[in-house]
Amino acid sequence: MKTPINGGEFLIKETSAADVFIPEEFSEEQLMMAQACQDFVDMEIMPKAEAIDSMKDPDLVPGILKKAGELGLLGVSVPEEFGGLGMSFNTSMLIADIIGSAGSFSTTYGAHTGIGTLPILYYGTEEQKQKYLPKLANAEWAACYCLTEPDAGSDANSGKTKATLTEDGKHYLINGQKMWISNGGFADLFIVFARVEDDKYLSAFIVEKTFGGITMNEEEKKMGIKGSSTRQVFFNDCKVPVENLLSERGNGFKIAVNILNIGRIKLGAGVLGGCRTVLGNAIQYAGERKQFGVSINTFGAIKQKLAEMAIRTYACEALCYRAGQDVEDRMASLAAEGLSDAEAKLKGLEQFAIECAIAKVHGSEVLDYVVDQGVQVYGGMGYSADAPMERAYRDARISRIYEGTNEINRILMVGMLLKRAMKGEIDLMRPAMAVGEELKAVPSFDQVDTSQPMAAEKDVLSKLKKVFLMVGGRAAQVLGSKIDGEQEIMMNLADIMIEIYAAESAVLRTEKLISQRGVESTRIQQAATQVYLFEAVEKIQTAGKEAINSFLSGDEQKVLLMGLKRFTKMESVNVKELRREIADALIAKGKYLFFQ
Numbered sequence: 001m002k003t004p005i006n007g008g009e010f011l012i013k014e015t016s017a018a019d020v021f022i023p024e025e026f027s028e029e030q031l032m033m034a035q036a037c038q039d040f041v042d043m044e045i046m047p048k049a050e051a052i053d054s055m056k057d058p059d060l061v062p063g064i065l066k067k068a069g070e071l072g073l074l075g076v077s078v079p080e081e082f083g084g085l086g087m088s089f090n091t092s093m094l095i096a097d098i099i100g101s102a103g104s105f106s107t108t109y110g111a112h113t114g115i116g117t118l119p120i121l122y123y124g125t126e127e128q129k130q131k132y133l134p135k136l137a138n139a140e141w142a143a144c145y146c147l148t149e150p151d152a153g154s155d156a157n158s159g160k161t162k163a164t165l166t167e168d169g170k171h172y173l174i175n176g177q178k179m180w181i182s183n184g185g186f187a188d189l190f191i192v193f194a195r196v197e198d199d200k201y202l203s204a205f206i207v208e209k210t211f212g213g214i215t216m217n218e219e220e221k222k223m224g225i226k227g228s229s230t231r232q233v234f235f236n237d238c239k240v241p242v243e244n245l246l247s248e249r250g251n252g253f254k255i256a257v258n259i260l261n262i263g264r265i266k267l268g269a270g271v272l273g274g275c276r277t278v279l280g281n282a283i284q285y286a287g288e289r290k291q292f293g294v295s296i297n298t299f300g301a302i303k304q305k306l307a308e309m310a311i312r313t314y315a316c317e318a319l320c321y322r323a324g325q326d327v328e329d330r331m332a333s334l335a336a337e338g339l340s341d342a343e344a345k346l347k348g349l350e351q352f353a354i355e356c357a358i359a360k361v362h363g364s365e366v367l368d369y370v371v372d373q374g375v376q377v378y379g380g381m382g383y384s385a386d387a388p389m390e391r392a393y394r395d396a397r398i399s400r401i402y403e404g405t406n407e408i409n410r411i412l413m414v415g416m417l418l419k420r421a422m423k424g425e426i427d428l429m430r431p432a433m434a435v436g437e438e439l440k441a442v443p444s445f446d447q448v449d450t451s452q453p454m455a456a457e458k459d460v461l462s463k464l465k466k467v468f469l470m471v472g473g474r475a476a477q478v479l480g481s482k483i484d485g486e487q488e489i490m491m492n493l494a495d496i497m498i499e500i501y502a503a504e505s506a507v508l509r510t511e512k513l514i515s516q517r518g519v520e521s522t523r524i525q526q527a528a529t530q531v532y533l534f535e536a537v538e539k540i541q542t543a544g545k546e547a548i549n550s551f552l553s554g555d556e557q558k559v560l561l562m563g564l565k566r567f568t569k570m571e572s573v574n575v576k577e578l579r580r581e582i583a584d585a586l587i588a589k590g591k592y593l594f595f596q
Contacts, residue, residue, distance in 0.1 A: 004333070005326065007352040008417045010501055011465055012431045014458075017511040021090065021325030023317050023595045024513065030091050037073060037098040041273075044068075045102045052104055052227035053391065055219065061108055061227060062142060062186045069139025073099075074113050078121060079341070083134035089328040089345075090321060093269040097320075100273035103395045104227030110270060111182035111228075112136070114263050116143025119191050119204060122342045123247040123255055128206060132189065141188035146178040146207075146233055147256055154408045156193075157253045159202055161235065163194035165242075172196070172205065172245070174213070174238040184231030185219060192235070193252045202252035206244040213238035224394030261349045261356045263403040265327065268359025269320040271367035271399060275313040278374040278392050280591040282306060286377055287587065296377075300576070303583035305373045310586055311528045311579075312366045314594045318505035319362060323355040357413040358501050361406045361494070364399035371396040410494035411487055417497075418476060418483070432473030435466045439563045453519065454511040454526075456571065457533055461504050463567040464540055468496045470563050471547050478551050492547035496540050503536040524585045525594065527578040534573045541568045 005013060026034070044064055045052070051060060068074055077092045078084025099106045117136045120128055135141040152159040161176025174194050181187075190207040207214075217232040247255060283306060286297035296302050331348035335341060349356065375382035375389045382389040400406045421428040448459045472493050479486055510529040513522045544564045548557060585593055 004329075006426060007326075008354045008420060008426050010355075010504060011417075011468055011497065012426070012428065014462065015504065015508060017454075017508045017515065020322045020505070020508045020512065022509045022512050023094075023321045024516075026090075026094060030087075030094060033076075033087070033091065034094050034098050036071065037095050040068065040071060040073065041098065041102050045105050049103060049227075049391065055227060055229075058186070061105065061229065064105060065108060065112065065142060066139040068109065069137065073109075074117075074139055075137030077113065078117065078133055078137045082121075082129055083137040089331060089348075090324040093266065093320060093324040096266045096270040097272040100270040101277040102273070103391060104225045106270060106274075107182055107225045107228040107398075110263070110266065111145060112139075112143050114266055115145035115259055116183065116187070116189070116191060118262055119145075119246060119255055119259055120206065122258070122346055123204070123251070124206070125243075127243070128246070132206065136189070142183055142186055143189045143191070144181050144183040144187035145259075146181055146184075146190050146192045148180050149177060150179055154405060156256055157202060159193055159195065161192070161194040163196045163203060163205065163240070165196070166239075170242055172240045172242065174205065174207070174235040174240055176235050178233045178235075180220070181231050181233050183229050184216060184233050185229035190214070190233070191246070192240075193256060194235075196249055199250045201250045201254070202256070203249050204246040204252035204255050205240050206246055207235075207238060207240055208244075211238055211240055222398075224391075224397055226394075258346050258350060260403055261353050264360035264409065265320070265323060265349075265352075265356040267399060267403050268316070268356075268363035269324065271363040271396075272313065272317055272320065274367055274392065274396065275309070275316070275370045276592040278370050278389070279306070279309045279313065279586075281388050282309065282374045282377040283586055283590060285381075287590070289379075297583075297587050300580065302377060303587075304576075304579050305377055306586050307528075307531075307579035307582040309370045309373050310582060310592060310594065311531050312369060313592065314509075314525070314528045315502045315506040315532045316363050316366045317595055318509035319502050320359050322505045322508070323352060323359055326355065327352050354413045354416050354497075355501065357404075357409040357416075358498050360403055361409050361413075362498050362502050364396075364406060367396045367399055407487075407491065410491045410498075413497060414472075414490045414493045415484065421476075428469065428473065432469040435469045435473070435563075438466070439470070439559060443566060453514040454507050454529070457507045457529060458511075460533060460537065460570050461500065461507060463569070464496075464500050464503070464537065467540055467544050467564060467567045468493065468500060470560060470567070471496065471544050474560060475547060475551055486551070489547050489550050492543040492550070495543040499536040499539050499543075503533045506532050524582055527581050528594070530573055531575050531578050531582075534570065534575055537568050537570050544568070 044067055051057065072085050075084030076087050076095050080086040099109050120132050136143050147156055149159045149161065163172040163174050165172055174192060176194060188209050192205045192207045193202045194205065196203050213236045215234045220230040222230060286302050287295050289296045327348050330351050331344045334344035334347050371393045375393050378387055378389050381387045384390060420426045448456055450456050475489055476483060506529045510522060510525045513525055548560045552560060
């Protein structure tokens, strides 16, 4: 039986490989759904990539969205009773993964199926669900989400859009301005956040385009995702029936936060298809491009890039699907306890909000790394719009900004963890105190039993967790309530958290694969895991040193720096040879080799 774990507890508990889901365990039905999605991307989107980006045909993208609806791809998360497929959360992650290779269309898809549809699914009344969800699932209507304003970005609750109840009490009149609205140019339905009177928190409304009082600016000219519609939307006495209030008055900010949790973890998965596509193109080009009389894929510098792109993608896959299944399992557990389907899903996501933020930050930064290295492998051609890397490079950059900037997400994940600790929901204090006592003791020189797969790597991970407890625990003691204002330290702590979770996910994935396939047939996965862990240790050393030097001085600073050195000790790893082994396997296969 799987041992239940709460969000953030990976820092203080050891997770069994048997308890994590790995992408190699998707069922035949799930993989068939993924293949249908891949076929749709290959046939309907990739051949039209330039036409989509040009936006010369205003009916092109809405038409592709309708075809996706006809195939059921828009209703993956929508229950069958409302016209959807009612598939599991991790299946919806898998579809987001595949669609992620579709460039601009992935933004269109995500805005419609995620932030455009899910607020109604999770917060709507039965009547609202019956009225709107079938139309959204089959793409009869397209949806968008109107939260951001000129002066309300990361601080979403500062929005100034107003909703005023009419004298007869039958309608709200919405007035205000929204910006960066994906799908705004062709949306039929708008999820709009506005403040009623002087309420502390925003409220949310379901607004049909036909209600009137809605105007827009021209399409925004963007660096990337050029083929996605992005508009400013103006509401001028937009008359919305009171029954179109979503959830309760003043509940809009809570809706926004919870829907963002979904968007964050889906974005983490949503980069994976792009990573694999870019890597596949880079492998192919490196085999075809010749310099000094040989293919450039024979050069160590190129092999290093190809291997590193695959290594980081491997860890990101492990992280996202591990978190996705934890969310799904918690949803099922809460539903079994008697919660409604919507409540169970929301509380399940809320429990793993920290992991959702980690997936978003890690995934978006892996994608940025992969596309950057992809351009470099192509050399001068990588900078040409005639090659695929230029568009991938531009399209990727937005991922570190939307669903909350990576800086905001880093600060949020640490803040959430500390708040849970203060509430007693997660016991950080006792493990942190135990680490403090360990620093005073003579270091143990016990040898790790390396006869078990990944035993040495798991020992390293256990020490990395002590780094977080040591640095984070002492920072919380020294800074107290002022820690929220020390954003640089918060981001250092976040980087430690992210690398621990990603490295542990890769280790657990590989350990489980060894148990299923044996040691010899998983040599490349072991190599990828060892390199990722080596690099994670280096990053944690840097982040830990920066944080310690930021809030301590004198002897105590020296003690913690010595502790950092002790807890980041790792056996030497020949990363050059491991990367070459991985690169040779990639080149032999001609594409990404770990999944799909």
